[in-house]
Amino acid sequence: MKIFVTVGNTHYNSLIQAIDENLSPKQYDITIQLANGDYTPKNHEFFRYTDQIDKYFEQSDLVIAHAGAGTVFQLLEEHRRMVVVPNSDRVDDHQLDLASYLEENNLACVCHDFDKIFSAIEQAKSTTFDTYVNQPFWGYGYIDEFFEVTPSNLVGGLPIDIFPTMEDAVNHIISARGDVLPGSAIAINPEKVIQSINEPDTKEAILSASIRYADGIGVVKTLKRKSRQRVSRIPGCELWEALMEKSAEFDLPVFLVGATKETNFAAVNQLEAQYGVNVCGYQDGYFDKSQEQAVIERIVSVQPKIVSVALGSPRQELFIQQCRELCPDTFFMGVGGTYDVYTNKVKRAPLLYRKLNLEWFYRLANQPSRALRQGNLLRYLFLELVRKL
Template sequence: MTRRPSRPSLFGITLDALTMDETVQRCLDAVRRGEQIEIGMVNAAKLVNMRRDPRLAAAVAGCDLVLADGQAVVWAGRVLGVRLPERVAGIDLFMRLLAAAERADVPVYLLGARQDVLELMLRRIAAQFPALRVSGSRNGYFDDSEQPAVAGAVADSGARLLFLGMTSPKKEIFTAGHGRSTGANVVHGVGGSFDILAGITKRAPLLWQRMGLEWFYRALQEPRRLGKRYLTTNAAFLLMTARELVRPTKPPSPSTGSANRSH
C-alpha cells in the first residue's frame, strides 16, 4: 500500500512532506499515468515575498506539489512543530529528473536564462547525459504577451518534463497561467539552476548546504546585487518564525464543542 504523504501547513502555506526519493517517484508516476503536476518550491526568501505579493502566493498555493527548497524552511518547521522530512532542493530534483529522463527516454524541454547561458548549459547537459532527449529549448526573455505562444511551442515539442530556469515570480506566474497548456506531465521551476549548470555561478559546497548557508555563499559571489536582499529577507523570515511561535492558539468555540458533544 502506498503511503499517503502528509500536507502540513507552515505560515499558512500547505506543503508536501516528501523526501527527495518520494518526489522523484511522484514525478515519474505522473509521466507514466499521463497526469499533469506543477511543482512549487519555497525557501525563506520566497515565503517572505509571498507575504508581499498576492499573485506569487496564489501561484505557489495552486501548485500540485509544494516543497521545501530551503534548509531554513525545514528548520522553521521543526521549531513550529511542522514535520518536513528533508529539504528537496530544486537543483537536486532537476538533476535527478534529468538522469531519470535519460534512462527512460522521456523528452524534456528547457526554458529560461539568457541565450548564451542556455546554449552553454545545453552543451554541458549533453556531455553529462548523452542519451537525454531534449525536445526543445528557449531562452527566458519574452514578454507576458508571448506566454501563450511559448507554452504552445512546448506542447508542440512533445516534452513530458518542462524545466523553467527563470526567476520568481516570473516562473510561478507562467506555471499558474500556462503550465497545463504546455502539455508537460511535470512542470518544475528551477530558478538559477541553469546558470549553475552552465558554470556561470558556483553552487555552495555540501557543508555550506547542510548548514543552511547556500544563500551566504551566493551572496559572496554577487555581494552588491544580492547581499542586502538576502540579509533583508532572512531577517524578515526570522521575524515571521518568531511571530508564529508566540502566536496564541485559538481555543475551540463553545458552539463547536456543544455540537460535537451532541453527536
C-alpha cells in the first residue's frame, strides 16, 4: 500500500516520528513531506517541500495529513482517502474543530492517538466515506470565514522562513538548551530566487534545505506584502557570527570549510580568540572534485554539530547536500564570502548603507563587474511589480 504523509508548511515532529517508528517499510510504501520539522525519518523516504504535491496525492492509495484546512479541503474536493491527525500541540483549536467536522460528516478517518495510527490506516482502507460536496458555505469559503489562514511565505515558489528578529533565527537553530537543529540553512536573495526559476538543480538544492531565510531586501519586501507579518532581513554573515558566538556557550564542535587557506585559518583563530568557539576542524576551499570525498570523510570522522561552508553558490549547496546524507544530526550553513568579511579581508558596506538597505548598491559601486548580474534583480523587480512572485 502506497501512503503519502504531509504536514503542509509547518512542522509536526511528533506525527512524523510516530509514523517513522511505528509503521514498517516492509508493510507500507511511505513517502513523507515534513516541511521544516526537526525530526529526520530513518525508515522511510522523505523530502521537505515540493510545488508538485498533487503528483504525490495522485500516486498514493492513502494520505495521512495534519488537520490543516488547505490540505484537508483539497483532498476532500479531490475525493482522496485519508487519515487526518490533528496537531493538538497548537495553541488554537482550528485543527481539532476541523477534525470534528470530518468525523461528524463521515468524510475521513481521524486519529487522535499516535499509538493507534496503524488501526486508523486499516479502518480508512475498509470504510466507505461519504462524498464531500463543495457548497458555497463550505470549502475554501469555510476556511476564510472560520479559520485563520496562514499567510503565504512563498517567493517565486520557494517557501521562506519568516523571522521577526535575528535573535529568533539564532534561537530556531540553537535552542536555549544548546540543542542544534539538524539540516541546513540557505540565504535567499532576489538573484537566488531567479536562479531557482531558471535552473531546476538550483531549486532542488534550495528546497532540500531545512531553513531558507531572507538575506535580500527584495525578498523581505515581497514577504511583507504577502504575509503582512514583521519580517527582518537576516544577513548571512551576521547570522553565522551570531551562531558561532552561541555555539561557544554550549561548547558545540564547529567545522569550517572554504575560502583560501590564509583566510580560513585566520577565521578559525579569530573565532577561538573572540568567542572561544570549539573549532574541531577546518579545510580551505581549494580542493577539486576528486578530493571532495576525503574532505567529507574528515567532517564525518569528527562529528561536528555545526558546519559552515564558504564555497560560493551553487557549489556550497551541492557540497552540503552530500554531507547531510552522512551527518544527519549536523547543522550546515552556506556562507559565501563570510570568512573574508569576518577577518576584514573584504570590507563590508558602511553601517549607513546597511540601514538604508543599500548594501547591494555599495558592492556594485565597488565591484562594477557585478553589473552583469543585475539583470536578475531587474527581472525580480518586474515579477514583484506584476505580482508574479
